Amino acid sequence: MAVPIFRASIPKFHPLIHSLFATSFIDETSKKRRMLVSCAPSEPNPVRCREELSFCVGTHLIPHPRKVEKGGEDAFFVSSYNGGVIAVADGVSGWAEQNVDPSLFPKELMSNASSFVEDEEQVNNNPQILIGKAHAATSSIGSATVMVAMLERNGILKIANVGDCGLRVIREGKVYFSTSPQEHYFDCPFQLSSQAFGQTYRDAMVCSVDLMEGDTIVMGSDGLYDNVFDHEIVSTVTGYRDVADAAKALANLASSHSLDSNFDSPYSVEARARGFEAPIWKKILGMKLTGGKPDDITVVVGQVVSL
Incomplete structure (x- = not known):
């Protein structure tokens, strides 16, 4: 079935793995702990450090206002493997027009990534390969943007990103490092898909950054970065x-910003820079294009600690 690439501006839905994938669990037989975190809890998830550096992670999800009852179309997971792994996938809501539940693809993608993360033979602590393995194993129809960050115990954070999820490293009160979105054009990001038109793990932006104790990592879907400035x-x-x-x-x-029509958000600033204009009624009143972007909002905050 030929399906066009969906624009990310179509409302996307957010509460993470809020179905059978939405539980935290411990594999008692292997003693390997992994966590799939749902939208409701916002408790800190300490990720144990076996050697030098690790993450202490907190998460929070807020679904799009029109999709609260359903729970959302975003997904993420947190793993204690090595120094720690965090990942976010943002489902593309345009699939609803094809009578497809847009939440299924990102949820299965993150569930698969959680299953493969400790495969040292095939994944070998490589976030790009992890994305590829998870994508190949995902059978649900749909598409999603995705970001995975894996912390080595020596402090090197490896990042692979397909689309417009974002990550910032904050050090000594400043943004020390930031990722850039991948997009075909404004509001149409790269995305993994069940169909042939999408990108693959080979298209991922891959980078690494040296972390130190005290650094803070902020990962999120575009619902965060479209509505909140770095400062x-x-x-x-x-x-x-x-x-x-x-x-x-x-x-x-x-x-709060996403629902404020007067807030000059990162999204509206970028839209004006790309040539988009305010509605006629605003232009008549001498008003510019402003406002936040209602969306699902996924936030993962990691503190780098040494043990």
């Missing part, structure tokens, strides 16, 4: 000692 992210996370509280505060800030 707001810095001021918010530095105001909290607890990563769960920081993640919740960031998600709430993004949600």
Whole structure:
């Protein structure tokens, strides 16, 4: 079935793995702990460090206002493997027009990634390969943007990204490192898909950054970065000692901005820069294009600690 690439501006839905994939679990037979976190809890998830550096992680999800009852179309997972692994997948809501549930693809993708993350022979702590393995094993119809970050115990954070999920490293009150979105054109990001038109793991942006104790990592779907500026992210996370509280505060800030038609959001600033204009009634009143972008909002905050 030939299906066009869907624009990300079509409402996307957000509460993470909120079905059978939405539970935290411990494999008692292998003693390997992995966590799939749903939208509701915002408790910190400490990721144990076997040697030098690791993450202490807090998460929070807020679904699109029109999709609260359904739970959302975003998914993520957190793993204790090696120094720690965090990942976010953002489902593309345009599939609903084809009578396809857009949440199934990202949920299965993240579930598969969680299953493969500790495969040292095939994945070997490579986030790009992990994306490829998870994508190949995903049978659901749909598409999603995805980002995976894997922390080596020596402090090297490896990142692979397909689309417009984002990551920031905050050090000493400043953004030390940031990723850039991949897009075909404005509001149409790269995406993994069940169909042949999508991208693959080979198209991922791959990079790495050296981390140190005290660094803060903020990963999120575009619902965060379309509505919150970097300086707001810095001021918010530095105001909290607890990563769960920081993640919740960031998600709430993004949600507030997304519903504010007068807020000059990162999304509206970029839209104007790309030549988009305000509706006629606003132009008549001398008003410019402003406002946040209602969307699902996924926030993962990781604090780098040494043990």
